[in-house]
Amino acid sequence: MKLIIADITRANLGTEQSLVNSILERYESHNNIVVYIYSLLEQLIDENIVTDRFKIKKVDPAEISFLTTMISSDLDAELNKSEDNTAIIVSFHSFVLTLASRYTNRVSAITWKEVLGRKLVNSGGWPEQLMPIDEAVSVLVDAMNESNSISRQSAQRASDLRSLLVNKDSRFNKSNPVASKTGLIKSIVNEAEERKLVHTFHNGTDPNYYIWLAGDFKSKAQINSTNFVHKGSISGQYIEILKGDGLGPFSGIRHKLFNSIEELIGRELGFIETNALINQAVATVKSEFENNNGVHLNYPWRRVRSFLLKLLSRNEVLLNIDEKPFRVTFSNLSTPVTGLVSNWRTILDSDLILALIENGVQIQVGEIQQLSGALFYDRDETSEQNVIKLIEYLLNRKLVVDINCTLNIG
Structure with a gap:
């Protein structure tokens, strides 16, 4: 028997059902599928498809560090039943996918990109044809400043971000096919959070999340300043160094x-x-x-x-x-x-x-x-x-x- 472990804990909000559908379609002949999902988000999955062949396991967002332990436990239990049993892991997390290396020739790992046969926005591939990611982050920060979202008390709901961005730049309107791609707004938020420009919070009962500025960023110059890059991600530092040397890197094009x-x-x-x-x-x-x-x-x-x-x-x-x-x-x-x-x-x-x-x-x-x-x-x-x-x-x-x-x- 083959165990299919589908980890969707890093999925863009609202894509959970489509990911589950993709797994069920790809492995339609398999009767042992386990989906890991954040607690309370399981209500986004159609309960009618939860059967003996398909199980849901809830993961507390505060305990994401124990995810590999949970998955390893499932793998051990299944593989110990018979020497012929094998497993497949599907995940957005690289630290989850590396679990396969612990089980020689019995567990394989594939990314969601392979399952879906296309490149998801949240796993990379920012659409540079819309605008450079730096500009998108700048628009987000400007919009947050104007809405005075400078503390947790004045935080914006993620579901309101699209309207804020459209008010600042019409290219974010959903009538633009590039801007309507699933996960695009979350990609900007992820980038801004990695650069330490914003904070986000998920209260565990609401599938939405909240976002507010991490500091007083009043201009694009501040957002892209050398001091900011030093405090931001290592990837951001590399990009700024290459830019300063006239070498792009223009990753999207x-x-x-x-x-x-x-x-x-x-x-x-x-x-x-x-x-x-x-x-x-x-x-x-x-x-x-x-x-x-x-x-x-x-x-x-x-x-x-x-x-x-x-x-x-x-x-x-x-x-x-x-x-x-x-x-x-x-x-x-x-x-x-x-x-x-x-x-x-x-x-x-x-x-x-x-x-x-x-x-x-x-x-x-x-x-x-x-x-x-x-x-x-x-x-x-x-x-x-x-x-x-x-x-x-x-x-x-x-x-x-x-x-x-x-x-x-x-």
Whole structure:
């Protein structure tokens, strides 16, 4: 028999039923499914589907640290019944998914993204076509200031945040398909909370939650100041350092730029000059966002072009007519580009890590998740593996060295 453990304790409010439906559909032939959900939120699940094959286990939000103990207990009980029994864990939490490694060949772990076959907003993939995440956080803070939500007593209900944001910026209106995606508001709140700009509170009896400002932030300059970044998340610090060095990282559109470069070179068959390639790549991504979403984008496209230009000036990834790699300089802006070196994406992405180290950042082995958040705006297992591969590339090229579990210039 196979036990299916579906952990939805980190789900966006209101998505619980759809997640359960996805599990029941994916594992329709299985009769042993256990869903972990926060206490009181179980009332959001249709009670008619709770049967012998499907059970709900409630988790007190104040005891989330015991979640792995609870799940381990279920796994042990099931696996001890028979040597043939196995299990699958589905969760948003990486610390839950790692439980599988304790049970050699008997327990496997998959993310909700794999189950749903699409990328959830709350597990990463902020829609940059709406606006940069920094701007979204700034709008939230401004709206909270204007509503005087500066203490727990004057906190805003999460369900009221959409109206507050729309009053400040019409792009948050649900008529905009990009802004209507499930979990978008919660993503902004999560980011603001990680940056220590807001506090949130869940009283345990109301499926809603409350939010108020963590300090007196009166301007965008304060929100994005160096002092703020120092107090904020490690991912935020990495992003600000790269920004200050003109290196994006433009996590939401960087790979779209890469895709555009590849398509343009393939289409033009060596008849596109370096400068035109950069300009057209940026213009293509900009046009794609505006055509697909029909919204005006207040996005720093000039900075995007400068970022792409600088990244290509630091690395020999473009091929000239003699199929020799070159980096962009003043003297070769008119040089026709005929191709790309085989691992050019790895080179460019890993260069962002190298740039951080060049700026004095000491990246420690325990900060892979934060680095993943900065480079890919995603902290899921796939993004973390991508970061590990980039670091391995830098180590193999001896561009960096590992000294006492900290990356240093090689």
